[in-house]
Amino acid sequence: MSAENGEVPPPGAAHRFAVVGMGATGVGVFVALVRSLVAAGQAAGTELHIFETKERLGAGVAYSTPHDCHLLNMRAATMSVHADDPDHFVRWLAGRAEPGPADAGEYVPRRLFAEYLQEFFDEALTEARRHGTKVVTHKSVVSDCREDAHGVHLIAALDHFVFDRVFLCLGDLPSTEYLEFTKLPTYVHSMWQGAGLEAVDPDAIIGVLGTSLTAVDALLQLRAAGHRGAVTCFSRRRSLPKVQGPRVLHTLRHVTERRLRELTGDFTRQLEFAEVAELFRCELEDGLGIAIDWKRVLARPEETFTRTLAKDVELAEKGQTLWYSILDATSEIVPLVWRTMSAKARASFMTEHLSIWSMFRHCMPLDNARRLLDMATDGAFGVASELTAVSYVEGSGTFRVDAAGRTHHVEWLVNATGTGFALDCSDSSLIQNMLMRGDIAPHPLGGIDVDFDTLRVVRRDRSLSGRAHYIGPLTRGVHFYTNSFETNLANAHSAVAAALGPS
Ligand SMILES: Cc1cc2nc3c(=O)[nH]c(=O)nc-3n(C[C@H](O)[C@H](O)[C@H](O)COP(=O)(O)OP(=O)(O)OC[C@H]3O[C@@H](n4cnc5c(N)ncnc54)[C@H](O)[C@@H]3O)c2cc1C
Structure with a gap:
């Protein structure tokens, strides 16, 4: 293969592209490139070279769960891979041989x-090959990515490749909270790695962070x-969400580009924040056609969490959740x-308001809420807020x-605080090598810094890479709403357009 072993591509040769990481975002980039x-x-x-260690392409962390209780948190009708054909996923579901939820209103298992x-x-x-594109799949970890005048060099296992453009789609980082417990056998740092919750003793008293x-x-998995x-x-x-x-x-009237x-x-x-x-x-x-009592909405509920959940389920069942449709309309x-x-303003939002925003914006499907309500009514779980400290008690082997x-006091501790954004805590040698050389830079709000429009990575000296793009959840500091397939797919299209457009 001409691109291997550091050979410089001949002038005028056709392009060589690499996509590193084939979770949902990597697949989005690959398809956008082919089209x-x-x-x-x-x-x-x-x-086109793709690098991924996992057997299944597209599954990544979010969609590789085999458990049917793990639902997409968005309706099927909003998860199409084609922005111009929103019913595509719903039609795909309806056309499957396996009977299952095919109604556009439903939330289906993430698998x-x-x-x-x-x-x-x-x-x-198939389309790429039919049009004469060579697609090579590498089942290996990329450990370094470096750019020079000849191209962008990738190291994967013992091989060295040179490409014209590289799209890094490495996904989320694991949580960087509670790392002090990771060596303890009764601590689950990530539900999505290793044995996850399956390691937990079925009679154990569990604390979920x-x-x-x-x-x-x-x-739901424990249930x-x-x-x-x-x-x-x-x-x-x-x-709870x-x-x-x-x-x-809902047609937006205030949160619009014109108002901005x-x-x-004109963006000068x-x-x-205000x-x-x-x-x-x-x-x-x-x-909503009403003046909202913001103090009441944003205050900590005075009733029990079960009562609040019961009320939220009732409102959703009665369709009294127009606020959700309004927030949802702001995605784009x-x-x-x-x-x-x-x-x-961004920093203050992250520290002061992100958790309450997420509670309303990333809310749960009604099916899940009903299941949780059954569990709460049965006393199968409790919720305690105002968490101040967590420690391990050596003598008893429990957590306080x-x-x-x-x-x-709990016997097992499960970290459900979500994903991490601190690049320096990442165990990815690719991220560490690029960070050490200054080929990527951490965003002040966490994650990786990229150019908003082209997704080209920002170097430590603030210059933009000419050939390396980063797309995915780690660009949260730049794009904010990167924990949805929709935004990452839109960013995949922007990166590909920038890479193929006039330089
Ligand atoms: C549990 C969970 C549930 C979610 N549910 C939804 C949902 O219902 N709807 C929604 O819109 N969004 C959801 N999200 C948001 C989700 O982050 C995005 O939708 C999307 O899945 C992110 O995909 P990704 O490809 O960027 O990352 P990932 O899925 O993490 O994929 C990254 C891939 O890169 C590979 N990789 C990493 N480093 C290397 C390397 N050095 N060399 C080679 N390969 C590498 C990994 O093996 C992995 O397969 C969820 C997220 C999580 C964590």
Whole structure:
């Protein structure tokens, strides 16, 4: 192969591209590349190399769970791989031989989305080969990526490759909280790695750190596995996610590009937090047709979590969740809103408001909420907020958890605080090598710094890489809403357009 062993490509040779990491985002990049190359008549002779260690392409962390209780947190009707054909996933579900949920309103097991992505990949692979593109799959870890005048060099296992462009789609980092417990046998740092929750003794008293969607996944998996011991979820501030009701079409009137342009004088100044909050307040109050009692909405609920959950389920069942449709309608514009915010406003949002935003924005499917309510009513789990400290008690081999002025002792501890964003804590040698040389730079709000439009990585000296793009959850500091397939797919298209467009 011409690109291997550091050979410099001959002038005028067809392009060589690499996609590193083939989770959902990598598949999105691959398909966008194939389509764009075919459309531009550049497919013949081009080489596309993909690097992934996992057997299944497209599954990544989010969709490789085999458990049917782990649902997509978005309706099937919003998970199409084709932005211009929103019913694509729903039609795919309906066309499957295996009977199952095919209704557009339903939330389906995440494993089905992995199957869908695999098919999407296979179709693009066939299309690429039909048009004369050489596609090479490497089942290996890329350990370094370095750029010079000849191209971008990748090291994978003992091989060295040179490419014209590289798309890094490495996914999430594991949580960087509670790392001090990782050596303990009764601590689960990530549900998605190793034995995860399957390692837990079915009679054990469990403490789950977090009350987000990951905690919901943990509770439902424990229930499905017939867990008998007591389970308590601990959180610092927030409580369980709210519940998604029916989706109603909402046309934005305030959180719009036009309003952002007006407020910023065509993007010549940045917005402070209060200005952005005001846009969202107007959008919600105008959409709902009422003045919201924000103090009450944002206050810690006074009732028990079971009562709050029961009320949230009831509101979702009655379709009284228009606020969710309004927030959902902002998905596409949110990266631009984030871009217009001052650094101070973004930092204050992250520290002060992210947890409450996530509680409303990343809320749970009604099916899951009903299951949780059954569990809560049966006393199968509890929720304790105002978490202040967690420690391991050597003598008893238990964990001590202090929350809301009470001390709890649990036998197993499960970290459900979500994913991490601290690059220096990553165990990826690819990230560490690039970081050490300054070929990538951490974003001040965590994750990796990239150019907003082209996804080219920002180096330590603030220059932009000419050939390496980073797409995925780690660009949260730049695009904010990167924990959804939708945004990462849109970013995949932007990166590919930038790579194939005029330089
Ligand atoms: C538990 C969970 C549930 C989620 N549910 C939803 C949902 O329902 N709907 C939604 O829209 N979003 C959901 N998300 C958000 C999710 O992050 C994105 O939708 C998407 O799955 C991210 O995909 P990715 O390809 O960027 O990352 P990943 O899925 O993590 O894939 C990254 C891939 O890169 C590979 N890789 C990493 N480093 C290297 C290397 N050096 N060499 C070779 N390969 C490498 C890994 O093996 C992995 O396969 C969920 C996220 C999580 C964590």
